[in-house]
Amino acid sequence: MSLVFALAAAALFGTGAYLLLDRDLVRVVFGVVLISQAAVLTLVASGLTRGAAPIYPLSEGTVSDPLSQAMALTAIVIGLAVTALLLVLVLRVVQAYRSPELAELAAYEAEREARLERVHDREHAEEEAAAR
Amino acid sequence: MTALALSLVVPWGAGLVLTLLDGRRPLVGWLAVAALAANLVALVALAASVLPDGSVTATTGNWPAGVGIALRADALGVLFALLSSLALLASTVHEVLEGVRERTFPGVVVLLAAGLTGVFLTGDLFNFYVFFELAMTAGYLLATYGGGRRELGAALVFTTVNLLGTFIFLLSVAGVYHVTGTLEMSGIAARMDDVDANAALMLAVGFFVAFSVKLGLFPFHFWLPTVYTGARPAVAAILSGGLANIGAYGLLRFGGELLPEELDLAAGALIAIGSASILYGGVLAVSRRSASEMLAYSAIGQVGYVLVAIGVGGPVGFAAAILYTVVNALNKTLLFLTAQMRGAIVGAAFALGALSVAGVPPAAGFVGKLELFRATADSPALLALLLLGSALSFVYAFQTYQYDFWRGERRGRHSTVVQQGVIAALALLVLAAGVWPEPLLALSNDAAELLAGGDR
Numbered sequence: 001m002s003l004v005f006a007l008a009a010a011a012l013f014g015t016g017a018y019l020l021l022d023r024d025l026v027r028v029v030f031g032v033v034l035i036s037q038a039a040v041l042t043l044v045a046s047g048l049t050r051g052a053a054p055i056y057p058l059s060e061g062t063v064s065d066p067l068s069q070a071m072a073l074t075a076i077v078i079g080l081a082v083t084a085l086l087l088v089l090v091l092r093v094v095q096a097y098r099s100p101e102l103a104e105l106a107a108y109e110a111e112r113e114a115r116l117e118r119v120h121d122r123e124h125a126e127e128e129a130a131a132r
Numbered sequence: 133m134t135a136l137a138l139s140l141v142v143p144w145g146a147g148l149v150l151t152l153l154d155g156r157r158p159l160v161g162w163l164a165v166a167a168l169a170a171n172l173v174a175l176v177a178l179a180a181s182v183l184p185d186g187s188v189t190a191t192t193g194n195w196p197a198g199v200g201i202a203l204r205a206d207a208l209g210v211l212f213a214l215l216s217s218l219a220l221l222a223s224t225v226h227e228v229l230e231g232v233r234e235r236t237f238p239g240v241v242v243l244l245a246a247g248l249t250g251v252f253l254t255g256d257l258f259n260f261y262v263f264f265e266l267a268m269t270a271g272y273l274l275a276t277y278g279g280g281r282r283e284l285g286a287a288l289v290f291t292t293v294n295l296l297g298t299f300i301f302l303l304s305v306a307g308v309y310h311v312t313g314t315l316e317m318s319g320i321a322a323r324m325d326d327v328d329a330n331a332a333l334m335l336a337v338g339f340f341v342a343f344s345v346k347l348g349l350f351p352f353h354f355w356l357p358t359v360y361t362g363a364r365p366a367v368a369a370i371l372s373g374g375l376a377n378i379g380a381y382g383l384l385r386f387g388g389e390l391l392p393e394e395l396d397l398a399a400g401a402l403i404a405i406g407s408a409s410i411l412y413g414g415v416l417a418v419s420r421r422s423a424s425e426m427l428a429y430s431a432i433g434q435v436g437y438v439l440v441a442i443g444v445g446g447p448v449g450f451a452a453a454i455l456y457t458v459v460n461a462l463n464k465t466l467l468f469l470t471a472q473m474r475g476a477i478v479g480a481a482f483a484l485g486a487l488s489v490a491g492v493p494p495a496a497g498f499v500g501k502l503e504l505f506r507a508t509a510d511s512p513a514l515l516a517l518l519l520l521g522s523a524l525s526f527v528y529a530f531q532t533y534q535y536d537f538w539r540g541e542r543r544g545r546h547s548t549v550v551q552q553g554v555i556a557a558l559a560l561l562v563l564a565a566g567v568w569p570e571p572l573l574a575l576s577n578d579a580a581e582l583l584a585g586g587d588r
Binding site for chain 1: 258262265269272273276279280281282284285287288289291292295296299302303305306307309310313315358421422
């Protein structure tokens with residue numbers, strides 16, 4: 001059973017990591033969601049006992065570990081909130097750059113760098129000329 | 133006990149209320165400052181009771197111990213909480229005087245204070261994750277502050293990369309629970325000896341990656357320059373002086389206390405990564421002209437020193453790492469806040485901060501560097517590296533000083549007297565910690581003794 005959990009979590013994490021490397025911002029969000037699900041699945045799987053649902057009155061025999069389930073629930077809630085935040089952030093970015101592509105962001109940053117570089121080059125040349 | 137509860141509840145409650153109010157009104161901004169000041173006062177009271185007689189512990193909700201979530205304040209946690217709270221307070225005062233641009237800013241900063249205080253004062257692993265995520269989420273929101281193209285782009289990168297880091301952290305938390313059967317940090321430290329070495333090493337790597345991403349160490353740094361240069365000065369000061377402390381704290385707490393054997397095993401790797409950080413940050417900072425870019429790369433270099441000290445380990449190494457983190461956070465708060473200000477007082481404060489970054493007396497950085505030299509005294513190669521790093525930081529810090537203040541190239545608005553007062557107070561604190569270092573030294577030694585197997 002542990003092996004199934006491990007394989008499923010690994011598949012989720014791998015798929016998430018692949019999507020995270022994509023240029024499309026919405027896919028990046030999906031990547032983060034999948035990775036968060038991998039973490040939740042691992043939390044569920046990390047329970048020390050497995051058995052009946054841990055609800056009072058407790059049944060005979062083993063009861064599954066309530067602590068890992070509580071952790072998984074908390075992680076799901078946090079994951080939901082963070083995903084909502086990330087989606088809003090992507091929306092704002094798309095509105096600001098008018099493009100859902102990560103390449104736009106990189107191009108903007110590169111352009112800014114190049115502009116700064118030119119300014120500095122010019123200043124440097126002027127200083128050299130003044131020194132002569 | 134009361135101080136411990138208050139230091140958490142005050143910023144939490146105040147933050148929730150303040151996010152509902154319009155933060156652009158000065159009154160709301162000052163209420164946030166008051167909440168942060170109250171948090172700082174509660175932490176000072178807590179420190180006064182923690183430092184003489186060890187640690188203060190409490191269990192939430194009056195549950196029996198072992199069932200409820202444990203809060204634990206010891207020298208290390210209190211020191212980091214105080215430091216972060218101070219950085220947040222100074223930056224918020226600065227920004228409120230500058231004029232808050234977005235309605236959520238004051239509330240989010242106060243919630244960040246709640247998250248940071250919680251991270252440093254919790255004794256429970258999963259609770260650590262929850263507070264960690266609270267602080268990080270506030271950090272993601274702060275990174276968007278300003279709302280321009282650059283801020284949004286930087287915030288997106290920051291959020292995505294750090295979310296990946298926190299989920300890797302969560303995976304390691306699940307692993308620790310599975311192999312030790314407990315979430316209480318003191319219990320984990322005791323039971324870690326019986327755990328299979330390979331499993332423990334994998335968990336340690338997970339924690340290391342998660343905290344390195346927060347710190348912005350060399351191979352995990354790629355998000356850092358964009359964010360620190362894209363954000364407004366107050367936000368950069370909050371992120372580098374407050375939020376980044378989680379990384380150093382996490383490495384010390386998890387490496388030094390929970391997984392000491394794995395830390396020993398990885399010492400060489402940590403020193404190598406730290407050295408790479410020092411050189412990379414130093415060389416790239418020299419090539420930068422604008423103050424905020426220089427500071428961003430300097431931040432990468434400076435945390436390298438912390439990692440080298442942790443890699444050296446033992447009471448001396450840990451004490452050096454703690455001391456250097458404190459000094460570095462103060463430097464970065466001071467320098468980032470000055471990034472868009474002009475004037476003679478600002479120039480003097482920047483010079484003092486630059487001296488501190490370079491490790492020249494009488495600034496606090498000198499004491500930090502001295503402790504690092506003491507920790508690495510056995511190894512000539514490391515000493516040479518530290519000297520080279522210091523030389524680089526001297527060059528980049530004063531190169532920027534020369535451009536910005538001697539030639540007067542810096543553009544920026546004239547700041548108010550009170551803002552300059554905040555800068556001057558921070559600069560005086562850096563100076564005081566350098567001139568009279570005993571309290572800080574004693575504190576970091578106490579904290580380091582806790583980690584190096586002092587009281588298991």
